[in-house]
Amino acid sequence: MQENPPLQHSTTPSLQPSDGPAIEAHGLTRRFGHVAAVDALDLTVERGRIHGFLGPNGSGKTTTLRMLCGLLRPSAGTAKVLGMDVAHEAEAIRRQIGYMTQRFSLYEDLTVIENLEFVAVVQGLPAKKRRLRVDELLGRYGLNDRRRQIVGTLSGGERQRLALSAAVLHEPKLLFLDEPTAAVDPQNRRDFWESLFDISDGGTTILVSTHYMDEAERCHSLSILDVGRLAASGRPRRLAEALGQRVVEVETATPREAQTALHRAAGVLSVAQIGTHLHILVDEGASDPVGVVTAALRDAGLKGQVTSARPGLEDVFVAVTIARRKREAERSAA
Amino acid sequence: MNSLRRLFAIMQKEFRQLKRDRVSFGMIVMIPLIQLTIFGYAINSDVRHLRAAVSDESRTDLSRELIAMVQQTQVVDIVGAASGPRELEQWLKEGRISVGIVIPFDYARRVERGESQPAQLLVDGSDPIVGQAAVQVAQLRLPGVKASAASRNAAVEERTHSFSTAVVPFNVPPIAISVPAFEIRLDYNPERISAVSIVPALLGVILTMTMVLFTAVAIVRERERGTLEMLITTPVRTAELMIGKIVPCIGVGLVQISIILGLGVVLFHVPIRGSLVDLYIAGLAFIIANLTMGLLNSTFAQNQFQAMQLTFFFFLPSILLSGFMFPFDGMPVPAQWIGEMLPLTHFNRMSRGILLRGATLAEVGRDLWPMAAFFGVMMSVVLLRFRKRLD
Numbered sequence: 001m002q003e004n005p006p007l008q009h010s011t012t013p014s015l016q017p018s019d020g021p022a023i024e025a026h027g028l029t030r031r032f033g034h035v036a037a038v039d040a041l042d043l044t045v046e047r048g049r050i051h052g053f054l055g056p057n058g059s060g061k062t063t064t065l066r067m068l069c070g071l072l073r074p075s076a077g078t079a080k081v082l083g084m085d086v087a088h089e090a091e092a093i094r095r096q097i098g099y100m101t102q103r104f105s106l107y108e109d110l111t112v113i114e115n116l117e118f119v120a121v122v123q124g125l126p127a128k129k130r131r132l133r134v135d136e137l138l139g140r141y142g143l144n145d146r147r148r149q150i151v152g153t154l155s156g157g158e159r160q161r162l163a164l165s166a167a168v169l170h171e172p173k174l175l176f177l178d179e180p181t182a183a184v185d186p187q188n189r190r191d192f193w194e195s196l197f198d199i200s201d202g203g204t205t206i207l208v209s210t211h212y213m214d215e216a217e218r219c220h221s222l223s224i225l226d227v228g229r230l231a232a233s234g235r236p237r238r239l240a241e242a243l244g245q246r247v248v249e250v251e252t253a254t255p256r257e258a259q260t261a262l263h264r265a266a267g268v269l270s271v272a273q274i275g276t277h278l279h280i281l282v283d284e285g286a287s288d289p290v291g292v293v294t295a296a297l298r299d300a301g302l303k304g305q306v307t308s309a310r311p312g313l314e315d316v317f318v319a320v321t322i323a324r325r326k327r328e329a330e331r332s333a334a
Numbered sequence: 335m336n337s338l339r340r341l342f343a344i345m346q347k348e349f350r351q352l353k354r355d356r357v358s359f360g361m362i363v364m365i366p367l368i369q370l371t372i373f374g375y376a377i378n379s380d381v382r383h384l385r386a387a388v389s390d391e392s393r394t395d396l397s398r399e400l401i402a403m404v405q406q407t408q409v410v411d412i413v414g415a416a417s418g419p420r421e422l423e424q425w426l427k428e429g430r431i432s433v434g435i436v437i438p439f440d441y442a443r444r445v446e447r448g449e450s451q452p453a454q455l456l457v458d459g460s461d462p463i464v465g466q467a468a469v470q471v472a473q474l475r476l477p478g479v480k481a482s483a484a485s486r487n488a489a490v491e492e493r494t495h496s497f498s499t500a501v502v503p504f505n506v507p508p509i510a511i512s513v514p515a516f517e518i519r520l521d522y523n524p525e526r527i528s529a530v531s532i533v534p535a536l537l538g539v540i541l542t543m544t545m546v547l548f549t550a551v552a553i554v555r556e557r558e559r560g561t562l563e564m565l566i567t568t569p570v571r572t573a574e575l576m577i578g579k580i581v582p583c584i585g586v587g588l589v590q591i592s593i594i595l596g597l598g599v600v601l602f603h604v605p606i607r608g609s610l611v612d613l614y615i616a617g618l619a620f621i622i623a624n625l626t627m628g629l630l631n632s633t634f635a636q637n638q639f640q641a642m643q644l645t646f647f648f649f650l651p652s653i654l655l656s657g658f659m660f661p662f663d664g665m666p667v668p669a670q671w672i673g674e675m676l677p678l679t680h681f682n683r684m685s686r687g688i689l690l691r692g693a694t695l696a697e698v699g700r701d702l703w704p705m706a707a708f709f710g711v712m713m714s715v716v717l718l719r720f721r722k723r724l725d
Binding site for chain 1: 564
């Protein structure tokens with residue numbers, strides 16, 4: 001029996017000596033009736049990383065996390081979590097993972113301390129360690145003066161920090177977070193991510209799902225999910241750089257007219273207005289994106305200043321989802 | 335060690351939640367209190383004060399004596415006098431009276447000649463319980479008649495009308511009540527007070543409802559609020575979770591038994607002839623059997639409303655087929671088989687035995703085994719069905 005190793009944030013190196021990836025999945029599939037919520041997903045998450053799942057609602061993020069936690073059985077494919085098979089060794093996996101559900105899942109009619117002590121016992125923390133660990137987490141996540149408060153009366157940020165405390169109480173090797181910042185203001189979100197880096201620094205691997213671009217950008221590595229399929233994966237910076245020169249910005253006095261014109265233009269994938277300028281993503285094949293946009297504006301009789309821009313993660317996301325929709329449209333037309 | 339600690343933690347959590355949940359806490363006390371008070375007073379199988387009318391065509395001292403005698407039984411209250419049997423029949427049909435007493439013009443002569451059944455009762459047979467009650471009137475002995483005649487003859491002939499077919503309401507031939515051959519001695523409830531026999535049965539009925547519902551809700555609530563998803567991703571075992579949920583409910587059940595018994599003794603003077611320890615042991619077995627039903631319920635129900643519906647799906651057959659509502663021996667054999675499977679049937683027999691007949695647990699112990707079997711089967715199904723998964 002291997003006990004959970006203590007998490008000492010300052011002394012352990014940020015990457016543990018690796019014995020295989022923390023998560024490895026091949027062709028992971030989950031069907032509900034005839035609908036495939038997750039479809040042939042391949043995934044590798046190295047130990048010690050913060051890996052992000054980026055995707056809109058219904059893209060299969062929660063279903064994937066639940067399969068990896070052993071809560072849902074895969075319809076097809078295999079997944080190994082910390083070297084153990086999710087289909088057959090779910091109980092052993094549960095001892096080493098922490099899971100923060102999308103919906104708040106602690107007892108609202110118990111106090112902060114009652115909740116944490118309950119989770120500590122259920123997770124099998126030895127009696128001596130329990131108090132110390134609970135106190136440590138209450139201090140770290142700023143819940144000390146909320147100890148005796150009934151959880152139902154906490155604010156959104158406090159609840160989220162309590163949920164995180166409960167998920168890391170037993171010092172899991174792998175932490176699953178399902179849209180952890182959904183009900184939290186920007187300041188709390190920033191603080192929350194600082195906590196995640198602290199936890200990661202202690203050697204814990206983190207898999208976090210989100211639909212916020214700024215959060216996805218903070219991850220070490222990223223999987224972009226779209227209707228249950230893996231649309232792209234890699235380091236956020238690399239994913240953006242891979243778009244090359246395809247992002248163009250237009251500064252114009254008549255943004256609405258320009259947007260309408262560009263929507264119709266061949267070779268333009270998407271146009272979004274940001275304040276007074278337009279943010280444009282051009283087709284993959286185009287050799288001169290600035291030229292394509294300039295020509296389209298000229299043809300419509302509109303004026304504007306066209307410049308090349310640095311692609312962001314949102315462009316990556318738009319590029320992969322629109323490319324998919326185009327493929328589907330072509331397939332149904334054929 | 336860890337297993338025991340986890341079990342204790344779950345139980346402690348349940349008690350804390352129960353303590354803070356005013357509504358549930360109130361229900362534990364109020365449900366038995368209110369139900370026992372209402373049912374104890376309301377359910378009365380010893381029918382009295384049926385509305386009756388008389389058609390006295392004899393108008394003699396003898397006939398007036400008969401009417402007075404009938405009235406003294408308190409089974410009927412005479413609310414009117416009819417001009418003749420026809421009018422009585424009309425009143426019966428309209429539902430204004432349940433019993434009609436027909437005294438023919440030659441009543442006095444018939445009595446003197448020692449004729450059997452000198453008078454007639456018209457009874458509304460559409461309610462079986464009214465029919466049964468009227469029998470008591472039919473068995474009256476006439477005053478002033480020689481002992482030999484009285485022992486042979488009942489005073490009144492009873493004729494039951496069946497209103498089940500409205501077109502020909504009076505097609506049932508007169509039923510001659512045979513000579514009462516047996517003297518009835520009611521041993522364990524001589525005054526025939528319904529509450530005395532109702533309370534031991536209500537004990538089981540109330541527990542069936544609250545136990546099944548409480549256990550089911552205890553688990554379904556966690557599913558509904560999302561806390562089950564957190565719980566099942568921890569190393570907690572199914573058995574720990576189930577037992578941790580069951581034990582506080584057992585406590586609730588024992589508290590309810592005490593409330594019902596206490597109230598039964600104070601309000602309805604229910605005797606406790608057997609040993610209280612025996613009763614609590616029988617009660618414990620019954621509670622545990624019902625709790626497994628609650629657990630099974632929770633493996634089907636996705637929310638508390640469904641848990642409630644499933645509880646009633648089990649509760650209704652329990653009260654109808656256990657012998658609580660209708661005598662067990664009168665049911666068709668297949669219905670008796672179903673009845674034998676229900677824990678309530680067996681608990682009713684045990685609680686009546688222990689409380690009213692002063693039986694020991696050993697004497698009514700044969701009713702423990704069906705409950706144990708029920709528990710075994712239900713628990714196996716529950717452990718097979720409850721998976722630490724969401725699918």
